[in-house]
Amino acid sequence: MSGPAETAAFVAVDWGTSSFRAWRMAADGTPLAYSRGPEGMLHCASAGFAPVLQRHLEKLGVSGAVPVLICGMAGARQGWVEAPYLTTPSRLDRLHDGAVRVDTAGDVRILPGIAHRDPASPEVMRGEETQILGAIDNGFSGLVCIPGTHSKWVAIEDGSIAGLTTFMTGELFSVITAHTILTHAIDADALPVRPGAAFDEALSAAASGTTELSSALFRLRAAQLLGFEQRADGAARLSGLLIGSEIAGATKRYGRQPLRLLASGDLGALYEHALRHLGFDVVVADAEQTARRGLMKAAAGLWKERFR
């Protein structure tokens, strides 16, 4: 007769900047229980990490005998315990080799992030590498796009992370909308942005690479002042401009390759539309599931005996 603790192979934790998600996982990858909260790295940096984990483990009905695998910002320098970046090129199926064990009760480990240590194009990520591990097959070659506050474009060669580029698309959209003269050009009722003619026009113009971002931004305002465009379309045009610039930059850098989009919700639908509109052949994976699947793969590498 085995209780909940015994049926769990491990606990998967996606510990981000501003959120915490944990699953009690069976050996076959089935999630048995789920717990989430707002206790991200920023919260825990002052309030402590161990008590937050303990509270969620209790909610999941897990005893201290079950190992825990964490990905995300909990492994940053300003997190719980630093899990130093692995350096590109970095095999995704060996990601677990970089896991760092936390000096606490039980077996708790944190997966590393990935650094691209090229002085001309330095890059880092932490959490997305685990999502990618969960989303692709071992031998995949191509690009993975993970849109968001800081959109990541990751080049994969035969299951190994070869390089990456971060675009501050989501964060720029937020601060430009909230804090610049374009506040007057954006109608908050038009959020979230949905595909449409205004978005497509701005997207195509930016993706063609003929516009510089900085001057294109002001033209959004001027076009409304002169009656060429409507305020109701401002948010869609700004979004199209930023996403188009992102796709143009990534394409300039990596060319066109097989493409996986890891996204969900409104943002996922918008990026899928944008990529298809620009002629990309894209396969979409639901970003909600990929971190858990990546943690599962890495855990199977770390604790083989628990997954037999």
Add this chain to the structure above:
Amino acid sequence: MSGPAETAAFVAVDWGTSSFRAWRMAADGTPLAYSRGPEGMLHCASAGFAPVLQRHLEKLGVSGAVPVLICGMAGARQGWVEAPYLTTPSRLDRLHDGAVRVDTAGDVRILPGIAHRDPASPEVMRGEETQILGAIDNGFSGLVCIPGTHSKWVAIEDGSIAGLTTFMTGELFSVITAHTILTHAIDADALPVRPGAAFDEALSAAASGTTELSSALFRLRAAQLLGFEQRADGAARLSGLLIGSEIAGATKRYGRQPLRLLASGDLGALYEHALRHLGFDVVVADAEQTARRGLMKAAAGLWKERFR
């Protein structure tokens, strides 16, 4: 025996978004008295424009018999009285033909702004056209750069404004520094930015056009996390990146032409350095004087009898 009021040919007013400056002017262009205050358009839109002007006229010792010529945002739709934009191409020496008379005591007129009514690259300016009038000779052909919150690059053909492009360089620097993850990469003690190796490197990289702004921004942070760059250099690198992008964009659009820089203070020194570093042959005019000189030229066109 003439009092102060009689010695004035007119009163020149530079009425911006957040500042007011006025000069009592002699017929030969000599400023006889000066008054300034924080009562810009934003203040006056609720508090009223006429009382502010009246108060400054009294400080200048000017009677209602002396005409007043205003440039800047007081002529915007949300200003005192709208002085509709003139459309490019627009002769600078006929700018005064677009002045709109205010329905108030005395002869008070507001100069128009300039609009570039091309749906593919719509642009507007209000105030800068008067600065340019004050800074160039009648037959000038070339480019004028006026750096700031919204940097303007204006193409002049034989004394006529042919086109313009606005770069949100200063505003982007402010909001990125204050409101994004790059807050961690910027040392406020390093402001204002001064020329140096970090600035020059970022400037040259951006001006060469090989970087997209959005991804280059995140690399500022990654380079510090990985130890390639110092936080003390973050502000200079961000500034170099934005100014380099601006110069690259303007050069792509207008090519290399005789160039006037209208600027002053730290920002003027930084742009002068940047342009020379990139091989531009630039003539600098002090932006503090140009608005007053432009108002003088326009007033001489409006009230010829007062300048004989």
